[in-house]
Amino acid sequence: MNETVRFLQSLADDDIDIPKLVNCVIIDAVRAGASDIHIEPWENSIAVRIRLSGVLNELVHLPLDLMPKISGRLKVMANLIAHENILPQEGRAPTFPEAGNVELRVSTFPTVRGEKIVIRIFDPTNRSFSLTGLGFEEDTLTVLYKLLARPSGLVLLTGPTGSGKTTAIYAALHHIIERAGPTISVATVEDPVEFNLSMISQSQCNPARDYTYPVALRSLMRQDPQVIMIGEIRDAETANIAVQAGLTGHLVLSTIHSGSTAGVFARMINMGLEPFLLSSSIVGVLGLRLVRKNCPVCSETYTPEAGLLKLLPDEIRQTADFRKGMGCTACAHTGFSGRATVTEMLIVEEVLREAVLQKMPTRQLQEVAIQQGMLTLWQMGMRRVLRGETSFEEVMRVIGFEGF
Ligand SMILES: [Zn+2]
Structure with missing residues (x-):
């Protein structure tokens, strides 16, 4: 009770x-x-x-x-x-x-x-902002570390509300501070500031007093920052400043809402930004989703229904260890305990840059990214299903079928 x-x-x-x-x-x-x-x-x-x-x-x-x-x-x-x-x-x-x-x-x-x-x-108190504690897969972390070591460019995180964007961006800042210590100048503009980080100047927007993202960022640019975190890009002016900052020797981290990872480019083009500015400033986009993990106490081997199994190629289906929480007192009969991040890391390199310049539609950009080695949210989610960390149904609920 x-x-x-x-x-x-x-x-x-x-x-x-x-x-x-x-x-x-x-x-x-x-x-x-x-x-x-x-x-x-x-x-x-x-x-x-x-x-x-x-x-x-x-x-x-x-x-x-x-x-x-x-x-x-x-x-x-x-x-x-x-x-x-x-x-x-x-x-x-x-x-x-x-x-x-x-x-x-x-x-x-x-x-x-x-x-x-x-x-x-x-x-x-319930937060550790360590990138390794977020449950990212090893290959995602390796690429993310490389992006965060760059002196300039724009790194965007995208996903729906509650997909772990805020935690991930704080962890990224924490990583930069851990690596560079007091030799680096890091500042944020947020609305609102959700957690206080040491050694970082965080500024909270106050739209009621006209202290908006663009106003704050224009002032911040005169403060000699090296790394800038923008809580969210949601208007053309903020997007423009972010891009300019990324092109002029600053590493800029921000989040943006978009239906898909590759859709970030179309979203910013719709805001009125020129494709050539995006292709030269954005260095990576990290798509995020959170799936619930199977409860370790009550998870059991199971066979997902035939309709779901049909979505998997034969050879993959045969090696899978499908598991699902059956519900117990430890997990309040939900079958789940804790969450894991599913990521989709899009790196902007030569071929993709060219595709952005040509204003390719999102679907095609995604195809190009996959050809360049991007693993999709679906594929990354399936990794967790095949290892028995979460259920097939959970990945369908959060990500949906995207094809192999
Ligand atoms: Zn349980």
Whole structure:
């Protein structure tokens, strides 16, 4: 039984201590290792769900009439306007001493049934920013180390929300600092700064005060940086500055949203950047996804269904050690425990540079990258399936079939 349920059972309905209730929910989520809490008014109850290893799980259901009080309490905690419930708001509670001093990012969103609240949980102690600790495959790491040793150029990380981009980019910075120590000048512009790193100047954008990515970056360029990390490229101006910085003797690391790794070029061309600037500045694109790992306690050999097996060439199917978690108390009957990164490393060398210059469509660029030796997300995910680290179904859920 979790804290929230124990607390609710200890009282009569009409004298619920709302601050205590909210605390119990947060404590339960932190103890379970959740990344987010969703508090959402449904038809007959408030659904409280927590995201564990990327998947939502129900924590508890609460009476619907508590919603205004719960959202009121969270707004107080996150310094938001308490009476504002027509427009969305975002704020943060920097420390939550009741559960390991985690930081909470609260966002409210008006729905027709009342406000929906999502709380992101940041645990500053729960992070090691070591590239070797991310579970990258050896060949990916070797290439990444080479890219990070370059004096200039643009290295982009791409993947959907929750694919491990932020952790990976922090680990990359950490690696650079470990290698170069105090001899290198590293600065970041982020929105928001998620973790504090030693020996790195991190600056947080503040769009409300017009301190945007482009404004911050233009100032930063006068600060003699060698390595620049840009939290995210999401507009043409930021993209232009990133490219220029990469072309003028800076190593620039950033993330960008794109449907696929090779799609980063089309995304930036759509922002109005010239292909020749991209082909000469971007040195590598790392696509990322996270798959849940089989629970070591209950994972067993199994045979995936025929439809899935048909996707694999015969010789590969025969050597595979297909495994899947069956569900046990150690993994809360999910069959999974922890996550592993699946990567797709696209290196921009002569042939690909030429293809970008010719404005090849994404599909064709991807083909060129594969011909040049790129292993796709699907292939890298399958490596983990064939070694029994995750299930076939999990890779299908996260990556989908891309062909061998
Ligand atoms: Zn298990």
